[in-house]
Amino acid sequence: IRYFQPDGKGKLEMDNGTMFLPxxxxxxxxxxxxxxxxxxxxxxxxxxxxxxxxFGQVQQLTLSFNNDNNE
Incomplete structure (x- = not known):
C-alpha cells in the first residue's frame, strides 16, 4: 500500500500504529x-x-475532504 496527498496536509496510519509517509x-x-x-x-x-x-495489479482509491467550520 502507498499513498499520495496532492492537496492539503495530514497523516495516514494503519490500525497497528504504522505511520505512512507519502x-x-x-x-x-x-x-x-x-x-x-x-x-x-x-x-x-x-x-x-x-x-x-x-501480481502488480493496482487498485486506486481517491478521497476528498472539505473543511466545515459550522458549529
Missing amino acids: NDLYPLEKETFRLYYTSASTDQQTIDIYIIDN
Missing part, C-alpha cells in the same frame, strides 16, 4: 485492516491510496 511502499500483513486519516489542514484535501497486489 510515496513510500508498505506491505500489508493482514487481509483486513483499517486506515485512519488525521487532517492538519483547514482547506480542501485529497489523498490517493494505492493497493498493489503480488
Whole structure:
C-alpha cells in the first residue's frame, strides 16, 4: 500500500500504529485492516491510496475532504 496527498496536509496510519509517509511502499500483513486519516489542514484535501497486489495489479482509491467550520 502507498499513498499520495496532492492537496492539503495530514497523516495516514494503519490500525497497528504504522505511520505512512507519502510515496513510500508498505506491505500489508493482514487481509483486513483499517486506515485512519488525521487532517492538519483547514482547506480542501485529497489523498490517493494505492493497493498493489503480488501480481502488480493496482487498485486506486481517491478521497476528498472539505473543511466545515459550522458549529
